[in-house]
Amino acid sequence: DVKVTQSSRYLVKRTGEKVFLECVQDMDHENMFWYRQDPGLGLRLIYFSYDVKMKEKGDIPEGYSVSREKKERFSLILESASTNQTSMYLCASSLGGTDSPLHFGNGTRLTVT
Amino acid sequence: QKEVEQNSGPLSVPEGAIASLNCTYSDRVSQSFFWYRQYSGKSPELIMSIYSNGDKEDGRFTAQLNKASQYVSLLIRDSQPSDSATYLCAVNPYGNNRLAFGKGNQVVVIP
Numbered sequence: 358d359v360k361v362t363q364s365s366r367y368l369v370k371r372t373g374e375k376v377f378l379e380c381v382q383d384m385d386h387e388n389m390f391w392y393r394q395d396p397g398l399g400l401r402l403i404y405f406s407y408d409v410k411m412k413e414k415g416d417i418p419e420g421y422s423v424s425r426e427k428k429e430r431f432s433l434i435l436e437s438a439s440t441n442q443t444s445m446y447l448c449a450s451s452l453g454g455t456d457s458p459l460h461f462g463n464g465t466r467l468t469v470t
Numbered sequence: 471q472k473e474v475e476q477n478s479g480p481l482s483v484p485e486g487a488i489a490s491l492n493c494t495y496s497d498r499v500s501q502s503f504f505w506y507r508q509y510s511g512k513s514p515e516l517i518m519s520i521y522s523n524g525d526k527e528d529g530r531f532t533a534q535l536n537k538a539s540q541y542v543s544l545l546i547r548d549s550q551p552s553d554s555a556t557y558l559c560a561v562n563p564y565g566n567n568r569l570a571f572g573k574g575n576q577v578v579v580i581p
Contacts, residue, residue: 402568407566454567455502455562455566455567456519456567457567458519460516462513464512464513
């Protein structure tokens with residue numbers, strides 16, 4: 358089975374802090390994704406990556422950056438956390454190609470106070 | 471942004487009945503379609519994928535795809551309380567695994 362591991366299940370940070378969310382997958386998947394999920398808004402794509410050192414903006418990249426230095430690891434960075442970034446963050450991975458489903462990690466619930 | 475629409479409002483079904491969920495999508499180039507189940511406080515898990523027009527059955531789940539009408543549906547037969555969850559429809563309009571998700575349908579199975 359695919360395993361996508363997010364480093365923290367719950368995280369509480371203060372406004373203005375730099376926040377790192379880590380995600381590791383163990384199936385040699387080419388593609389990795391970061392979503393946030395909010396009530397009434399559904400899943401929204403922040404950033405994604407098809408290869409090491411490669412990144413592309415999703416639908417809501419403002420206030421975020423990402424890093425993919427190794428194939429198995431995809432990090433989401435909140436440069437200066439704000440209260441409107443309080444959310445559930447979900448990492449996902451998939452095989453290369455065009456028809457592969459996404460496999461999600463357990464999620465990180467981030468609260469910014 | 472590609473649009474994926476799911477019926478609004480929770481769906482309540484008695485135990486043992488069929489739950490029917492519908493999803494429409496705006497982009498004709500989509501070639502792969504997925505249904506995810508998400509329990510409260512948990513992450514989405516894949517339950518069905520479908521790529522060709524017609525029906526695909528997996529246990530108590532049946533996915534139905536009609537590309538001409540741009541809809542995909544999910545039937546849950548013999549609904550169980552453990553099926554109570556939110557079901558997310560996802561399509562692949564960009565052709566590169568960048569999925570577009572609907573906002574989900576909550577299903578409540580009443581014992």
